[in-house]
Amino acid sequence: MKAELRRDIEFMQPIKNETIFDAAIKLFQQKWKAKECPPINNFIDYFINEWYMSNKGWFEGFTIGYPSSNNALEATNGTIKSLYTFRERLPVGEFLSVLENDIIHQLSRERNTDDPITSQNAKAFANVPSINLSLWTSTYHWIKEEREVIIMKNNDEKNAFY
Structure with missing residues (x-):
């Protein structure tokens, strides 16, 4: 059960949008509270208070455009x-x-x-992103799959595509 709990937390860390992160936290809380196990409930209460209410900045979408590590x-x-x-x-x-x-x-x-x-x-600075043929090809194939794309606003009120 510990491993599953850890996987659920690790699953939320790379989320790139605060709205999706908030929804994931709610689902996480519902899932684990449904177990009706006092030690798990205590941990979930601690986790929500400490890592959602007080220190929310641990998920990737908290500061878009900035490194997530030092x-x-x-x-x-x-x-x-x-x-x-x-x-x-x-x-x-x-x-x-x-x-x-x-x-x-x-x-x-x-x-x-x-x-x-x-x-x-000399180590030249990159002024423009470099996009290689492999990336262009995979992008083309992804577009051809005609997947449904969800457009949401990120923290900077810019469109984010999922």
Whole structure:
């Protein structure tokens, strides 16, 4: 029963629309309250109060357009620690010197297409999304299936298609 409860919670996390999330929470609550098991009822009450009423921001649709984790930030932090500070806590003045002379200089050169040393391997910024043939093909086939599409407003009042 624990595994099923966990699966139900994990199922709700990737929902991309608050209206659908609210409906899923209600169905989740109805399903588990129907079991009429006091320990489960206690957990459901706790879960609804803590993770729906108080801390609702754990599902993907809560902030559309923003990362749902800080993995990229942590990766950058790990790079700074391993390559520049050698995992030592530096005084602010010393860290600012490392930041100015090493980190910014190095990372800026990696993106500079005009630098003769790094231009061959420069990491270019993407200005437009790249859509490959495989994605175009799968999109075409999906459209041909003539599925019913549900259009709902997301948190930013923009249309979201499901």
